[in-house]
Amino acid sequence: xxxxxxxxxxxxxxxxxxxxxxxxxxxxxxxxxxxxxxxxxxxxxxxxxxxxxxxxxxxxxxxxxxxxxxxxxxxxxxxxxxxxxxxxxxxxxxxxxxxxxxxxxxxxxxxxxxxxxxxxxxxxxxxxxxxxxxxxxx
Numbered sequence: 001x002x003x004x005x006x007x008x009x010x011x012x013x014x015x016x017x018x019x020x021x022x023x024x025x026x027x028x029x030x031x032x033x034x035x036x037x038x039x040x041x042x043x044x045x046x047x048x049x050x051x052x053x054x055x056x057x058x059x060x061x062x063x064x065x066x067x068x069x070x071x072x073x074x075x076x077x078x079x080x081x082x083x084x085x086x087x088x089x090x091x092x093x094x095x096x097x098x099x100x101x102x103x104x105x106x107x108x109x110x111x112x113x114x115x116x117x118x119x120x121x122x123x124x125x126x127x128x129x130x131x132x133x134x135x136x137x138x
Contacts, residue, residue, distance in 0.1 A: 041109075042116070042117050044067075044120070045112075045113040045116040048067060048084040048089075049089050049092060049093075049116065051065070052065070052085055052089040052090070052092075052093050053089075053096055056090070057093070057096075062085050062093070063085060064083070064085055065083070066083050067082045067084055068081060068082075069120055069123045069124055070124065071123070071124060071126050080126075081123065082116070082120050082123050084119075086119070088108070088114075088115040088116075089112045089115070089116070091108050091111075091112070
């Protein structure tokens with residue numbers, strides 16, 4: 001009976017959270033990954049940096065964020081994490097919000113994207129820090 005009660009409590013919490021959710025889906029077709037690639041920027045890195053900017057603009061703070069990557073270069077590769085809230089991403093977001101000159105923002109975006117791409121490449125080749133740190137705590 002306790003398990004059933006706990007499920008009902010969890011359902012109530014879930015219902016409350018759903019009632020408090022505002023979801024707006026907007027179609028964006030001004031440009032896509034093709035355009036981003038012509039700018040010599042990884043579409044994935046672009047989105048990760050854009051998420052950092054959006055969160056900073058909305059919350060006025062940064063949030064520790066990670067993206068999963070596969071160590072697919074290895075047999076039975078596991079997942080690794082890529083931390084996308086880097087100092088470079090934060091510098092870009094601050095520059096945009098503070099309305100720094102466009103050329104400076106573009107340079108900071110390129111730096112942030114390159115950093116994210118490097119981290120992703122490192123994690124895919126087994127040089128990430130997730131398991132390194134994990135095994136130090138065992």
